[in-house]
Amino acid sequence: xxxxxxxxxxxxxxxxxxxxxxxxxxxxxxxxxxxxxxxxxxxxxxxxxxxxxxxxxxxxxxxxxxxxxxxxxxxxxxxxxxxxxxxxxxxxxxxxxxxxxxxxxxxxxxxxxxxxxxxxxxxxxxxxxxxxxxxxxxxxxxxxxxxxxxxxxxxxxxxxxxxxxxxxxxxxxxxxxxxxxxxxxxxxxxxxxxxxxxxxxxxxxxxxxxxxxxxxxxxxxxxxxxxxxxxxxxxxxxxxxxxxxxxxxxxxxxxxxxxxxxxxxxxxxxxxxxxxxxxxxxxxxxxxxxxxxxxxxxxxxxxxxxxxxxxxxxxxxxxxxxxxxxxxxxxxxxxxxxxxxxxxxxxxxxxxxxxxxxxxxxxxxxxxxxxxxxxxxxxxxxxxxxxxxxxxxxxxxxxxxxxxxxxxxxxxxxxxxxxxxxxxxxxxxxxxxxxxxxxxxxxxxxxxxxxxxxxxxxxxxxxxxxxxxxxxxxxxxxxxxxxx
Amino acid sequence: xxxxxxxxxxxxxxxxxxxxxxxxxxxxxxxxxxxxxxxxxxxxxxxxxxxxxxxxxxxxxxxxxxxxxxxxxxxxxxxxxxxxxxxxxxxxxxxxxxxxxxxxxxxxxxxxxxxxxxxxxxxxxxxxxxxxxxxxxxxxxxxxxxxxxxxxxxxxxxxxxxxxxxxxxxxxxxxxxxxxxxxxxxxxxxxxxxxxxxxxxxxxxxxxxxxxxxxxxxxxxxxxxxxxxxxxxxxxxxxxxxxxxxxxxxxxxxxxxxxxxxxxxxxxxxxxxxxxxxxxxxxxxxxxxxxxxxxxxxxxxxxxxxxxxxxxxxxxxxxxxxxxxxxxxxxxxxxxxxxxxxxxxxxxxxxxxxxxxxxxxxxxxxxxxxxxxxxxxxxxxxxxxxxxxxxxxxxxxxxxxxxxxxxxxxxxxxxxxxxxxxxxxxxxxxxxxxxxxxxxxxxxxxxxxxxxxxxxxxxxxxxxxxxxxxxxxxxxxxxxxxxx
Numbered sequence: 001x002x003x004x005x006x007x008x009x010x011x012x013x014x015x016x017x018x019x020x021x022x023x024x025x026x027x028x029x030x031x032x033x034x035x036x037x038x039x040x041x042x043x044x045x046x047x048x049x050x051x052x053x054x055x056x057x058x059x060x061x062x063x064x065x066x067x068x069x070x071x072x073x074x075x076x077x078x079x080x081x082x083x084x085x086x087x088x089x090x091x092x093x094x095x096x097x098x099x100x101x102x103x104x105x106x107x108x109x110x111x112x113x114x115x116x117x118x119x120x121x122x123x124x125x126x127x128x129x130x131x132x133x134x135x136x137x138x139x140x141x142x143x144x145x146x147x148x149x150x151x152x153x154x155x156x157x158x159x160x161x162x163x164x165x166x167x168x169x170x171x172x173x174x175x176x177x178x179x180x181x182x183x184x185x186x187x188x189x190x191x192x193x194x195x196x197x198x199x200x201x202x203x204x205x206x207x208x209x210x211x212x213x214x215x216x217x218x219x220x221x222x223x224x225x226x227x228x229x230x231x232x233x234x235x236x237x238x239x240x241x242x243x244x245x246x247x248x249x250x251x252x253x254x255x256x257x258x259x260x261x262x263x264x265x266x267x268x269x270x271x272x273x274x275x276x277x278x279x280x281x282x283x284x285x286x287x288x289x290x291x292x293x294x295x296x297x298x299x300x301x302x303x304x305x306x307x308x309x310x311x312x313x314x315x316x317x318x319x320x321x322x323x324x325x326x327x328x329x330x331x332x333x334x335x336x337x338x339x340x341x342x343x344x345x346x347x348x349x350x351x352x353x354x355x356x357x358x359x360x361x362x363x364x365x366x367x368x369x370x371x372x373x374x375x376x377x378x379x380x381x382x383x384x385x386x387x388x389x390x391x392x393x394x395x396x397x398x399x400x401x402x403x404x405x406x407x408x409x410x411x412x413x414x415x416x417x418x419x420x421x422x423x424x425x426x427x428x429x430x431x432x433x434x435x436x437x438x439x440x441x442x443x444x445x446x447x448x449x450x451x452x453x454x455x456x457x458x459x460x461x462x463x464x465x466x467x468x469x470x471x472x473x474x475x476x477x478x479x480x481x482x483x484x
Numbered sequence: 485x486x487x488x489x490x491x492x493x494x495x496x497x498x499x500x501x502x503x504x505x506x507x508x509x510x511x512x513x514x515x516x517x518x519x520x521x522x523x524x525x526x527x528x529x530x531x532x533x534x535x536x537x538x539x540x541x542x543x544x545x546x547x548x549x550x551x552x553x554x555x556x557x558x559x560x561x562x563x564x565x566x567x568x569x570x571x572x573x574x575x576x577x578x579x580x581x582x583x584x585x586x587x588x589x590x591x592x593x594x595x596x597x598x599x600x601x602x603x604x605x606x607x608x609x610x611x612x613x614x615x616x617x618x619x620x621x622x623x624x625x626x627x628x629x630x631x632x633x634x635x636x637x638x639x640x641x642x643x644x645x646x647x648x649x650x651x652x653x654x655x656x657x658x659x660x661x662x663x664x665x666x667x668x669x670x671x672x673x674x675x676x677x678x679x680x681x682x683x684x685x686x687x688x689x690x691x692x693x694x695x696x697x698x699x700x701x702x703x704x705x706x707x708x709x710x711x712x713x714x715x716x717x718x719x720x721x722x723x724x725x726x727x728x729x730x731x732x733x734x735x736x737x738x739x740x741x742x743x744x745x746x747x748x749x750x751x752x753x754x755x756x757x758x759x760x761x762x763x764x765x766x767x768x769x770x771x772x773x774x775x776x777x778x779x780x781x782x783x784x785x786x787x788x789x790x791x792x793x794x795x796x797x798x799x800x801x802x803x804x805x806x807x808x809x810x811x812x813x814x815x816x817x818x819x820x821x822x823x824x825x826x827x828x829x830x831x832x833x834x835x836x837x838x839x840x841x842x843x844x845x846x847x848x849x850x851x852x853x854x855x856x857x858x859x860x861x862x863x864x865x866x867x868x869x870x871x872x873x874x875x876x877x878x879x880x881x882x883x884x885x886x887x888x889x890x891x892x893x894x895x896x897x898x899x900x901x902x903x904x905x906x907x908x909x910x911x912x913x914x915x916x917x918x919x920x921x922x923x924x925x926x927x928x929x930x931x932x933x934x935x936x937x938x939x940x941x942x943x944x945x946x947x948x949x950x951x952x953x954x955x956x957x958x959x960x961x962x963x964x965x966x967x968x
Contacts (some may be wrong), residue, residue, distance in 0.1 A: 009820045062728045063762055071679045121626030129629075130621045135613045142605030145613075145804035180664065184830040191700060195555040196680045213828045216675060244546045280546055320629035322835035346668040349807035350834060 004041060009050055017052055018059035018473055025060065029080055030068055039105035040078045041068060070182050071442070108411040112462040114449045115432040117256070117317065124320045124377065125369045133352070140355060148351035150343045152178025152264055152327070158359040160327055163361055167288070168302035169311070171329050177338055180349045181324045182286055182314035186210050186249070188328075188345060189282060189310055190217045191279040192337035193246050201239065201248040201279075203231060205437035205446075207256045210249050210284070223439060224248070228399060230266030233273065245281035247310070253288035253297045254404025257437045257448040267300050274308040280331070286314040289370045291403040292378040307331035315357075317405060317452070318370055325349065327356055347363045377405065380459065387463040395470045408434075415473045417444050417479035423473060488525060493534055501536055502543035507769040513553055513564055519741050524554060524562045543791040596935045596946040599916040601740070601801065601889055607860065608804045609853050616843035617836070624839060632835035634827045635813070636662025640842040644811055647845055652786035653773070653795070655813050661822055664800035664833045665808045666770055670694050670733070672812075672829060673766060673794055674701045676821035677730050684724065685732040685763075685874065687715060689921035689930075691740045694733050694768070707923060710742055712883060714750030717757065724761040729762035731794070737772035737781045738888025740960070741921045745885070758792035764815070767938055770798040773854045775887040776862040781961045791815035799841075801889060801936070809841055811831065861889065864935045864943065871947040890934040892918075899957045901928050907957060911949050 007024045011019055028034045040046075040061065047054040050128075061078045064070045072078045136144055144191040151157070157173035164171065179185040186209070195198070196218035202211065214221060222239055225232045231250065239245075252262045281300065286411035288297040301311035302314050330338055342348070360366060384407065385400060398409040411420060417433045424431060434446030451459065473479060490710040491508045493501055512518045522864060524530075524545065531538040545562045548554040556562045600862055620628055635641070641657035648655065663669040670693070676685070680702035686695065688707030698705060711714045715734065723729075736746045746754075758765050765784065772781040785795035795813040814822055826832070844850060866893065869884060901917045908915060918930030935943065957963060 059762075065679075122631045122712075124626040124629050126621060126625050126629070130618070133617065133621075134614070137610060137617075141610050142608040142804075145610070145806035146605050146610050147602050147800075147805045180830045180834075183828065188827050196702070197556075209828065209831070211784050212824070216828050218680070244549075246549075278543075316631075320626075321631045322629035322832075324830060324832070324834045340696070341700065344667070344693065344700050345671050345829065346664045346808060347693070348806075348808070350664075350808045350837060353834060353837070467888065 004046070004049070007050065008143050009052055017056045018063055021050070021052070021056065021060035022063040025064060025450075026069060029064075034080050036080050038080045040080070042077060043244050072126045099247065105161065110428055112429045112458045112465070113453060114451075114462060115430045117450050118321055118404055118453055119317055119373070119405070120453045123373050124426070125365065128365050128369075129320075129356065129360055131357040132363070132365075135359055136352065137354040144355055148354065149349035150348050152176065152349065153351060153354040153358060154362070156354045157327075159358050159362045163366075164313070164329070166367075167296070167327065168298050175329050175332070175335065177328045177330055177342065178349050178354060179326050179328055180346065181316060181321075181380060182312050182326050183209055183213070184324075184345070185312040185314075185326060185328045186282065186284070187216075188211045188338050188341045189247070189312075189334075190214055190219070191341040191345065192334060193280070194219050199238070199243050199245045201245040203250050203255065205257055205434065205441065205443050206249070207251070207284070208436060211439070214249070219246070219439055221439065224262050226255065228260065230260065230262035231270065233266065233269045236270075237273060240273060240279075244277070245279050247282050248274075249282045249285045251286060252300050253285065254290065254401050254406075255434070257285070257406065257434070257446075258408045259399065259401030259404055259406060260466070261297065261376065261403070264298075267303055270300065271303060271306065271308060275306050279308075280310055280334070281308055282310045282312065284312050284314070286312075287317050287404050289318045290374055290377055290405060292374070293402050297403070301329060307333070310334070319366065320374070323353060323357065325353055377451065380454070380456065382454055384449065384451050384459050384463075387459055391463050391467040392470060405452040406448050408446060408448055411445050411447065413470070414473065414477075415470070416480050417447060419473060420469065421447070421480075423469050424465065427469065429462050429469075488530070488533070491534065493536055501540045502547055505534070505536070505540065505544035505726075506547040509548060510553060511546075518564050520564050522564045524564070526561060526770050527733070539889060556736055571598045572954055587650075594912055595742055596913045596942045596949070597937060598935075598946060599914045600937050601934050602805055602937055603801055603857070603889070604937045607857050610848065612849050612853075613804075613840065613844055615848070616849075617840040619843055620836065620839040628836045628839055630835065632832035632838065634832050635823055636660065636833065637835060637838040637842060640838045640845075641811075642848045643842050648797070648813070648852075650851075651780070651814065654780050659813050659816070659819065661812045661819070662825065662833050662838060663796075663810045663812055663826070664830065665800060665805075666768060666796050666810050667697070668808075668829070669796040669798075669810060669812050670768070671700075672822050672825045673731070673796075674698055674703070675817075675825040675829065677764070678703050683727050683729045685720070685729040687734050687739065688924065689741055689918065689927050690733070691768070692736070692920060695923070698733070703730070705923065710739065710744050712744065714744065714746035715752065715754065717753045720754075721757060724757060724763075728761070729763050731766050732758075732766065733766045735768045735770060736784050737769065738774065738885050738890075740770070741890065741916070741918070741930075742892045743883065743885030743890060745781065745887070748785065751787055754784065755787060755790065755792060759790050763792075764794055764818070765792055766794045767794065768796050768798070770796075771801050771888050773802045774858055774861055776858070776887065777866055777886050781887070785813060791817070794818070802857070803850065807837060809837055809843065830877065861935065864898065864938070864940065867940055868935050868943050868947075871943055875947050875951040876954060889936040892930060892932055895929050896930065897954070897958065898961070899954070901931065902965055903957065904953065905931070907953050908949065913946050913949050913953075 002465050007021065009020055013020060043054050043057045047057045061070060061072070065072060070078050070080055075261050147231045154173060156178060157176040160176055161171055161173055179188065194214065194217040198219050199215045200458070201224055202221050211221065222243065224236050224239065254261060270281060281400060283300045285299050288299060291297055299311065301309045308331070310331065312326065314326045315323060318425045388396070395411060395413050396409045397412055398407055401407065411417065417435070421433050432448040434443030436439070437443060491505065493504055497504060527538050527541045531541045545554060545556070549556060554562050554564055557896040577807050582684065638657060640662060641660040644660055645655055645657055663672065676698050678698065682696045682703050682706050684703045685708055688709045697707065706727065738745060754765060767784045769783050772783060775781055783795065785793045792815065796810065798810045799807060832965050856925065872880065879895060879897050880893045881896055882891055885891065895901065901919070905915060905917050916932040918927030919925070922928060
């Protein structure tokens with residue numbers, strides 16, 4: 001009750017008592033003095049303490065609950081809501097922004113942005129896609145804009161079945177669900193499978209957009225550490241013996257943020273564990289097309305003979321994020337639930353975009369496109385590594401991911417990540433600190449460098465600035481060691 | 485425990501015991517013998533009864549929970565899940581379809597479809613929209629396909645603020661949230677505001693897509709009856725004294741399915757009640773543009789000086805459903821929560837479609853379009869009423885809605901609605917029975933006739949077939965009275 005001592009009610013105020021109390025509590029929650037999932041005081045004792053009527057406390061709690069700030073559990077009291085005021089208070093992107101870009105430093109054309117994973121817009125195949133769009137409009141006319149089948153435009157689902165054979169996945173249109181981007185896929189699975197309090201296993205570290213979707217369904221999460229070739233399956237099994245997750249969420253290739261890819265052995269172990277302990281695996285294939293080695297990656301789904309894998313394929317990073325299009329391949333047992341979730345979420349994905357993408361895919365323009373951008377990103381990747389090796393090797397550790405759009409580096413120095421990020425920012429270089437990718441403080445010495453949207457010149461300048469910053473901070477430890 | 489007597493475990497089967505038990509239970513749930521929210525037997529006594537290990541029961545419950553068929557409440561047991569096996573087992577559209585179109589009667593070109601609310605595709609302004617799309621592609625190039633601001637493309641939000649002034653709503657771009665259709669708006673509000681077990685008030689009868697979205701967040705619903713000029717506010721206030729809803733969901737004009745519009749007095753009373761009892765109002769404006777009287781409707785939002793109304797505007801019925809675009813105007817207190825919900829749902833709505841629609845709106849092409857279709861639908865509406873008055877007046881009661889895309893009729897006869905629907909279906913006429921729009925059986929003598937996607941000739945033929953069907957059924961009561 002310590003926090004509540006400061007609350008005083010003004011009986012002469014024009015503001016109703018319940019609003020006074022509600023606003024006081026709101027302030028405590030907003031300032032994070034009252035932490036998520038903290039129980040609010042029991043109504044009667046709180047009323048006695050404040051010398052007010054218990055019904056005023058009830059109204060104040062309802063007032064807060066109507067604003068989504070607290071939630072009540074039948075018979076057990078009222079609690080601070082974990083969602084809007086925790087990770088979700090600001091949208092994830094702006095959370096990333098707010099960490100990386102204090103308002104005093106506006107992003108300008110001269111900013112070197114190693115934080116953004118959005119691909120360069122000048123690589124988008126606008127002309128080819130425009131052609132596909134116009135073909136569809138001329139062919140289908142009004143039908144392109146009528147209500148679309150919730151599962152997705154059938155010719156697109158058929159085309160996808162052919163397309164995905166190149167990844168050794170053999171499926172049928174009945175198992176394919178079209179989605180408005182991978183984030184929607186993650187959200188639909190959450191909607192279909194998760195109830196309040198359910199357990200989800202996630203990789204540590206992982207993509208915070210997925211974490212936010214699971215949290216928004218009230219799921220609890222357990223982080224399983226990653227090793228060089230995939231998840232630490234020994235730790236995973238220890239947790240599986242203790243808890244039953246609804247599913248585990250993972251990225252099998254060029255994992256975000258670590259860049260790790262799963263070995264064939266790890267994939268086999270995972271599928272065996274899924275069968276043995278009866279859980280699903282969400283495989284988020286957001287980037288496997290951007291491989292820089294000779295052999296194309298083979299998704300976990302290709303080995304999934306027991307229907308344990310929910311496969312999500314995104315076309316954001318490898319095509320155009322603004323298209324908002326992707327697909328899932330679903331185990332039969334959950335298909336109907338996901339379809340219902342899609343129906344109540346947005347009825348269907350835009351029929352026009354589905355039709356245009358079907359044209360684009362079936363003309364094999366996507367393969368051409370991805371081949372082209374793979375070559376371009378490979379050059380950037382190799383140049384970035386070259387510059388790192390040449391300039392800042394002594395300060396950092398990393399494993400080359402051999403694909404994807406980013407590197408994951410550990411700073412081997414006493415320099416705090418905050419100081420490093422902020423000092424870089426003064427020189428208009430933006431990086432993504434490791435703390436953005438995990439619920440635990442474990443990754444505070446890590447950072448992610450993305451080469452998705454950056455030129456060769458910017459890579460050169462950016463790494464030189466990093467070198468100079470590291471040298472400067474090492475020579476001036478008083479800038480980050482407050483007691484020296 | 486009666487239902488469980490039939491369960492026998494086969495210890496010699498190759499199928500693991502927990503799967504045997506799980507599959508038995510699944511069957512009972514699927515057959516609706518075990519109803520939604522029924523508690524499953526406590527683990528220990530069930531294990532004793534079945535002469536198996538308690539851990540097998542635990543695994544069987546987990547196995548079912550992983551399939552979304554049951555849910556567990558911390559400390560209180562395991563329950564049959566209400567969602568997938570209740571209203572959500574089949575998506576809403578196919579539920580409507582399955583009621584209206586038994587598989588034995590395929591829909592052909594000769595079907596007269598009074599059930600569909602999808603507007604005629606030949607009324608879609610394809611050429612003008614195609615022009616807007618191409619202008620945007622030429623102007624914005626790759627930027628049209630990069631990640632879009634989660635709140636929506638700013639120029640579109642600005643254009644919407646100008647546009648919506650025609651409905652007497654004055655707002656600013658900060659309060660506008662772009663959505664992928666009204667269904668997504670309803671779903672985002674649910675995600676932002678509802679917790680498991682929360683209460684929502686709905687109109688009786690109402691749109692089942694909204695009901696499904698609220699149910700999917702675990703909300704409980706209370707239906708408030710409609711009167712001729714809006715909700716029955718006396719009943720509403722009785723419930724407000726007993727319960728605190730998170731919000732009430734309503735359609736203020738040409739309500740689906742009743743066609744009712746709210747009087748100014750009802751609007752005022754509602755806003756007063758919202759302030760007094762501290763709840764939000766979701767105003768789903770899906771159709772107010774299709775008015776057939778002289779004066780354009782004024783949405784509730786226009787009177788909302790106390791920020792109680794969450795306004796959702798759809799462009800599905802009055803423009804093109806396949807575009808999947810709409811917007812909301814939000815009270816400041818919930819804005820951030822809704823933005824977070826949008827972020828975790830699909831990051832953003834397609835930037836390309838937002839940009840094209842912005843062009844289309846700001847060139848005032850939408851006003852032109854809606855004026856045109858308003859005239860066309862008005863002719864259909866008047867013709868439908870003329871045919872009803874001329875042919876089937878003696879059997880039915882209705883209030884002309886003076887706008888919208890459908891009529892709501894009561895059958896004043898002993899003929900059961902099922903018999904009426906099915907007999908019409910034999911003659912390829914499809915109508916929507918009232919039972920689709922309410923959780924209670926109250927509306928079983930009602931049906932909805934939509935003129936959204938039907939020609940003058942079809943209206944003529946369809947009403948004549950209704951007349952003949954009614955005459956035939958009245959003269960042959962043995963066809964529907966089993967004991968005569």
